[in-house]
Structure formats: structure tokens, C-alpha cells
């Protein structure tokens with residue numbers, strides 16, 4: 001049946017790992033926005049949630065780097081990071097290999113996606129999951145867009161991947177939700193951590209909310225790198241989510257929180 | 273210089289608790305499996321975050337390695353700044369430093 005929910009959110013490891021260092025007047029409304037998205041997501045009663053993430057070398061490396069990949073296992077483990085550092089305990093997350101297989105088959109009609117029967121989650125999925133599924137109840141299908149090891153797939157292909165995921169979600173009888181997680185501007189894991197281009201972020205979120213394809217794709221990686229840092233490459237996941245939802249978006253929270261090393265946001269889109 | 277091999281070692285270490293246990297017990301035996309030059313080998317064996325950063329190890333790989341080595345966040349950032357001060361700008365990759373040596377944008 002048709003896709004039942006689409007949302008996007010930040011995933012920086014500092015969000016959980018350094019939660020105690022953030023100003024409460026920024027952190028608390030941010031965490032409350034995650035909480036509201038959790039409630040909306042569960043209210044949509046998804047049989048499975050596709051998380052379109054931008055992983056950070058948890059599974060894929062330059063020995064064999066897919067631009068797009070989908071997990072095809074009955075379970076996934078994460079986080080790979082030191083759990084005390086991320087402040088998220090290791091857990092096994094339920095998957096659904098048979099459902100993944102049907103989704104992959106449909107996505108492949110327009111995008112040559114890689115699939116993986118082994119997949120470990122890093123903060124890119126575990127941070128959102130820690131808020132959206134604290135009780136570990138959901139069935140998750142991880143999808144990845146390479147945003148780390150250039151050369152990267154062009155934004156138009158990320159959009160096409162989102163369209164393909166939507167087609168697949170609509171085709172299977174299960175109720176499928178989709179979460180995109182990445183970006184926006186940030187210079188993570190460098191001495192610049194905490195640098196955020198608020199103006200750039202607000203402009204991106206404006207385009208995302210309009211869900212205007214031409215405007216969403218009107219970035220070059222060189223521009224993004226200069227204005228939004230290497231972390232900005234992760235807008236691919238958000239663009240894919242917009243393509244899947246097709247409808248306009250609503251930003252429920254946005255604020256730069258430097259100790260989290262990223263502009264922090266939670267948004268949902270109408271399924272059209 | 274074999275940045276790819278150096279990065280691959282850290283990638284494999286970061287995601288595999290069995291390799292982590294082996295590395296903790298005998299780092300040299302893990303390091304010997306990769307084609308590294310002397311500077312790279314030393315950087316890994318000393319967990320020299322600053323040098324690894326300057327050599328061009330991707331920040332995400334480096335950040336996870338620092339977490340594995342129990343290096344606190346503020347220390348991790350400072351070690352990278354110290355590396356740039358001691359060894360010069362980052363030599364490869366997209367994780368170059370764009371802020372000043374004494375600039376702490378997030379206060380740490």
C-alpha cells in the first residue's frame with residue numbers, strides 16, 4: 001500500500017554522546033521534536049521503516065563502494081561505535097530479509113542498487129533510532145547513500161533513488177514508513193566541529209519544505225563543500241526522502257547546536 | 273604513502289570487536305597485515321590522532337578510532353589541532369581544517 005510516513009532528522013553522534021554538554025534551552029525542544037516524530041511514526045503503524053542513511057564506513061569502504069545500497073537481513077547490530085562514547089547500548093534491530101528482497105527487486109527497475117545481507121549500524125542510524133524507537137519494536141530496512149567516499153553519485157540520482165523507494169513502498173502490501181537522516185551543513189569529526197552555516201541550512205530546509213525538485217537539485221558538490229562542509233554531502237538522504245514523499249514538508253525544529261556539531265532538525269513531509 | 277591501507281586498517285578495526293580485541297592484545301600483529309610506511313605504522317601504534325588526521329584519514333574513521341581509544345571529545349579535537357600545528361595542513365581527503373589553530377567554534 002502507499003507509503004505511510006516520511007520524516008527527516010539529524011544523526012550526529014554528539015546528539016546522544018554529548019547531550020549533557022548542550023544548552024537545555026536548545027536540547028530539550030530538539031529532543032521533544034524527535035519525540036513528536038516518534039509518536040507520529042508509530043501512529044502510522046508501519047510494518048517496516050526504511051531508514052535512508054549516510055553511513056560513516058561501518059560497512060562500505062573504498063574497496064567496493066556502492067552509491068546506493070539496501071540491507072537484506074533479518075537483523076542488524078549496532079552501534080559499531082564504543083557504546084559509552086555514543087551513549088547508546090548495543091542492540092540487535094529486527095529486519096525482514098524477505099520484504100527487503102521484494103523492495104530491492106522493485107528499486108532495481110530504475111536504480112541499480114546494491115544489496116547486503118550483512119550490515120552493521122553506526123551513529124547514522126542508531127542516533128535516530130534511539131529517539132524514534134527506544135523500545136526496539138520496529139522492523140528496520142537500512143538504505144544507504146554514499147556521502148563519504150568521493151566520487152559521489154549526483155543529486156539527481158539520489159532523487160531517483162527516493163522515487164524508486166517510493167514505488168517499491170507503494171507496491172508491497174506492507175505499511176512502509178521512510179526516514180531520511182543526514183546533513184545539513186556541518187564539518188564533523190574535524191577541529192571545525194561545531195561550525196554550522198545557519199543561512200545555508202535554512203535555505204536548504206526551505207527548498208525541502210517546498211519539495212521543489214529543481215531547487216533541491218540545484219547544488220554542486222564543490223559549492224556544498226565550500227558552504228556546508230563535507231557533512232553537507234549528506235543532503236542526498238534528505239533529497240531522497242523528499243522524492244519519496246512527493247508532498248510539501250514541515251520543519252518542526254531547527255537550531256544550530258554547536259556542541260552537537262550540526263544544525264539540528266526534525267521535519268516531516270506529506271505523502272502525495 | 274599508503275593512505276588507503278592505513279584507512280582500511282582503521283575501517284576494519286572500527287567495525288569488528290574481534291579485531292579490536294586482537295589490536296588491544298597485540299597491535300603489531302594487526303598492523304603487520306597492512307602495507308604501511310614507517311610514519312603510518314608509528315601513527316597507528318602510538319594512536320597519534322594528530323598525525324593520522326594530517327595524513328588524511330577520513331574524519332569519521334578517525335573519530336570512531338578515537339572513541340575506541342577512549343579519547344574524550346575535547347581532547348580529540350585538540351589532538352587534531354596539535355597535529356596540524358606540528359605537521360602542517362591535512363595532506364589528503366575532504367576533512368581539512370578550515371578554522372584557526374586557536375579557534376574553538378563549539379567551545380571545546
Ligand SMILES: [Fe+2]
Nearest residue numbers: 054124182234
Ligand atoms: Fe553523518
